[in-house]
Amino acid sequence: MSIPRFYLDQPLARGARFSLPPGPARHAARALRLAVDDAVVLFNGQGGEYAARIERIQKDDVAVSITGFADIERESRLHVMLAQGISSGERMDYTLQKAIELGVAAIQPIAARRSVVKLTGERADKRVAHWQGVVASACEQCGRNRVPPVAAPLALAHWLGQRVADRSSIDPPVGGRLLFLSPLAAARLADLPAPSGMDCLVAGPEGGFEADEIAALQAAGAIPVRLGTRVLRTETAALAALAAMQTLWGDF
Template sequence: MGFSRFYHSGDLGADRQITLSEQAAHHATRVLRLKTDDRVTLFNGQGGEYEATIVQAGKKDVTVKTGAWLDRECESPLNMTLVQAISSGEKMDFTLQKAVELGVAAIQPVISSRSVVRLEGERALKRVQHWQSVVISACEQCGRNRVPLVAPIMSLNHWLEEKVTSTLKLTLSPYAKEGLKEIAAPQGPIVFLVGPEGGFSESEEVSAAVSGFIPVKLGQRVLRTETAALAAISAMQMLWGDF
């Protein structure tokens, strides 16, 4: 994994010429200062990766030629879905970036009663597209060849009504009586729910419990929303995953 990695949304195959996206081309030539004949790695999020070589490096267009396909994966053994109440400013970007680096398989943004940020319509669509680009960049950096999906934004109550099935459903709560180390190792998918800056309301915690979510705490301290999600993922990787 020593070469710079780039995501390509289309089909890939050996011995093909691929034009990188404008964003990837800018990063390749303006940030990484790559040039013709430099070797890179391409992946499309469906597993595995391709060796590739830059054959043309212009200011706006970068073309690469693919070589051999490599069956390389670094996915976590835990199938984790992060259900994150939208946080303000750059906190959400940071949370999603690091969650992907730590191994989450999918992300569901939700709006809860105490969420500061409210997004609807075109603004919501554009924000999800932005978050998906954050996820792709994180995969390029950390070596993952499978790109987690950022689902469309939903209200927390509507999402809970979806009756999501999972082996283990967890919600982080400073009022919980047990921590992750008291939870038995899951034998299937994990869904964990993290609140916004002000936490979940009492009624939301009740709704989560009715939907089968087990409240857990992370120590005796109240963590910020961006800290809580990442601490929980790290703890689960340590207890049940590949840390």
């Protein structure tokens, strides 16, 4: 059995002693049924991980002491941002969870015309917080010690405009390619050269992007790429592309 890992959004240091926050404490005590002197690993997303042991468990109060630090990183050498069209139900959670396992460095939820879920205001804030929790849990599971950020949802046109403005403000412009998945594209990922910066992979929601959204992507310089001859579901497409990218240029 592997040593349980917990993400804590707080400063960590060798020799520190404290009680785990309520969420990790409940998981340690109730789900994992850990005991005094059991080993755990803690990380805060700032790099590296901390060895710790449980000093006390009283119901949901779990006290730990940090015994050491290891400067271990498990980030991919392939840097990819995933701009994912917002999908409904558990599809989005599944896509984000597996994208983290596949090494994405950042996530931008995209509000597309055909997105079933519409998010604004407080509802959007709560959903982003939920997605960030999904990402942190995926990092706990897969061993990553840096937690990729989940940005606030943006309409596709707004995000493309922001991206162009951000890139044009840098002299000379830097950054990788903008790729979007399309079953009608002529090029495959294998036809492209290795990336020179952080690529951005754009995947549509259920039903894909509408014609004017595709035109906006192309006007922004996006490169359409296809994944074989079959149309993949929204929760499958980005993950298949990320796995292929890791195989071609990453650490698979």
